[in-house]
Structures are given as structure tokens and as C-alpha cells.
Amino acid sequence: MTQPTQRPMQGKVCLVTGATAGIGEVTARELARMGAAVVGVGRNAERCADSARRIREATGNLNVEYLVADLSSQAQIHRLADAFKRKYNQLDVLVNNAGAYFNARQVSADGIEMTMALNHLNYFLLTHLLADALRAGNHARIVNVSSDAHRTATIDFDDIEAQRRYSGWRMYGQSKLANILFTRELARRLRDTGMTTNALHPGFVATRFGHNNGGLMGAMMKALQKVAAISPEQGAQTSLYLATSPDVAGLNGQYFTNRRAVSPSAAAQDDQAAARLWAWSEAKTGLSQQATTWQSGSSESSLVSARLSAL
Numbered sequence: 001m002t003q004p005t006q007r008p009m010q011g012k013v014c015l016v017t018g019a020t021a022g023i024g025e026v027t028a029r030e031l032a033r034m035g036a037a038v039v040g041v042g043r044n045a046e047r048c049a050d051s052a053r054r055i056r057e058a059t060g061n062l063n064v065e066y067l068v069a070d071l072s073s074q075a076q077i078h079r080l081a082d083a084f085k086r087k088y089n090q091l092d093v094l095v096n097n098a099g100a101y102f103n104a105r106q107v108s109a110d111g112i113e114m115t116m117a118l119n120h121l122n123y124f125l126l127t128h129l130l131a132d133a134l135r136a137g138n139h140a141r142i143v144n145v146s147s148d149a150h151r152t153a154t155i156d157f158d159d160i161e162a163q164r165r166y167s168g169w170r171m172y173g174q175s176k177l178a179n180i181l182f183t184r185e186l187a188r189r190l191r192d193t194g195m196t197t198n199a200l201h202p203g204f205v206a207t208r209f210g211h212n213n214g215g216l217m218g219a220m221m222k223a224l225q226k227v228a229a230i231s232p233e234q235g236a237q238t239s240l241y242l243a244t245s246p247d248v249a250g251l252n253g254q255y256f257t258n259r260r261a262v263s264p265s266a267a268a269q270d271d272q273a274a275a276r277l278w279a280w281s282e283a284k285t286g287l288s289q290q291a292t293t294w295q296s297g298s299s300e301s302s303l304v305s306a307r308l309s310a311l
Helices: 022-033 045-059 072-087 115-131 131-136 148-152 168-191 215-228 235-244 273-283
Strands: 014-018 036-043 062-070 093-096 142-145 197-203 255-257 260-262
Touching: 014 022, 022 045, 022 093, 022 235, 036 045, 045 062, 062 072, 072 115, 072 131, 093 197, 093 235, 115 131, 115 168, 115 273, 142 168, 142 235, 142 260, 142 273, 148 168, 168 197, 168 273, 197 235
Parallel strands: 014 036, 014 093, 036 062, 093 142, 142 197, 197 255
Antiparallel strands: 255 260
């Protein structure tokens, strides 16, 4: 067992979604190595247990646990948030990392197109439900894993769930653009609260990404990853940088690649689209029927939270 030598995250609580493989597991492991109490999230109980064991053994940090949730299901996101809040009063770092590519159109348990349900609404809803814990954290950071796939995308508000025409890559790009627009609007609402949110492109990483599709698409993705992809350790570097580095303390609403702030696409800087997407997301998650969670209602842009019960 390797004993940790540096503890810059001692006393902090971090939650990482999609943390049973790839950059999510590496992110969780390195946060644990830095001394944080780490909560990983995955949808398979056996994989969650294996990841927790690997991380504890690799880092010597016993404050590592995993919660099981399918983040395409809003009921399970509610249960996940409630389970976290029953044990932890604060959350210092939230890494929204879970996502997938779907070559054929699918719908979630809530009847929502699967790419938008998992890759975007998951981030939106979980972040909202953890508002109390984030507010209680020490200058909490919300890190949203996006992708440069957003650069060729737009939000088609007339067919946002691709009911008329479906393309896996178009929907994936739209969902990654949605991650940045969510980050942008959330940053505006978090202004002067002490909390920050930023998005990032991890690079083309050798993970299980795309393998869920099977067939020719799955085989092509595996082959391409073998020759062109970077390692999960390399891919996790920008997530870890945004989660831990003092260099980015106070930076808000930015888009990063290779640990540098860069300009996203023009579509990702459209504030009207960001506000429209926020309203659509509230309606799809039922948050529009609840008290507003993030609010800039005073000169201090204070955060108020809605205590939403589990479905």
C-alpha cells in the first residue's frame, strides 16, 4: 500500500461521477491521494466496489466510498443526492464527469432522449440538488467535463431531443455544448458567492467511451483509441487542475483544455441560448415547479437552495 506524501486536499469532500473507469476513476484516485474524502459514483455496484478498493490500496486513503446510481434516471439522481447529504454536510468539489455516446436514439426512464438526459440533465439536476452542500463547502468548485465536440454543434431548440431526425454525433456535440452553456449560466448565478464553475475538454482519451454501442461503431472506436488516444491519466489532468489548483481559484465560467483557458465556440458564448437552455432544463427536471435553487437576488448574489425530496 502506497502511503500518501502530499495532502493539499485534506479536510475537503469531493464527489466524482462516472468514477469506475477512465478519467473519472483517475480523478477520484488522485483527489484521494491528495487527502480528500472522495465519493465516487457509478451505475454498477460491483464496479463501484472494485474502484473503491483499488483507490484505497493505491493511495492509503480510507476515506473513499462509492454510491450507485444510473445518472440517466432523475429518480436515481434524487436518491444519490439524498444519500450523499445524509452523510456529508459539505461538498468542496463536484466533478460532473459521467456521460456517453449513443449511436442509435434511446430514451431514458423519464422518457427523455438519452444523450441529453445523461450528458446534460444529469449535470444540471445533480448540481442543483447538492446546492446546500456546495454552499457549505470551502469556496466550492463545480467542474463540468465537456468536449471540443461542441465546436461543430448548435442547440436545436425546435428538435432538442431529436424526435424528427437523429444523429449520434450531432446529439453528442449538442450535449457537450449544453455542458458549456450550463457552466456559463451557472457561473453568472454564482457570481460573488465564493463558488466557481468551469468546463473542460479532456482530450481524446482511451476509455470505454463509445464501447456501449457494440457492432461496427464500437469496434471502430476501440481501434481509433488504440492508435490516437491519450491515457486516462493524461485525460484527467485538466479536471484535477480545475478541482485543486490555486492558480484557478476565483476563475468562473471558463472553458479549459490542457490546463489552459481557451475560447469555446461562438455558440457556447450565446447568453440567450444559455438562458433558454436553463429554462428547458428546469422544466425537464421539474425544478421549475420548485423554489429557485440558484439566485442572484441581492447585491451579494446570495445562493438560496431548494430542499427537494427524493422521488
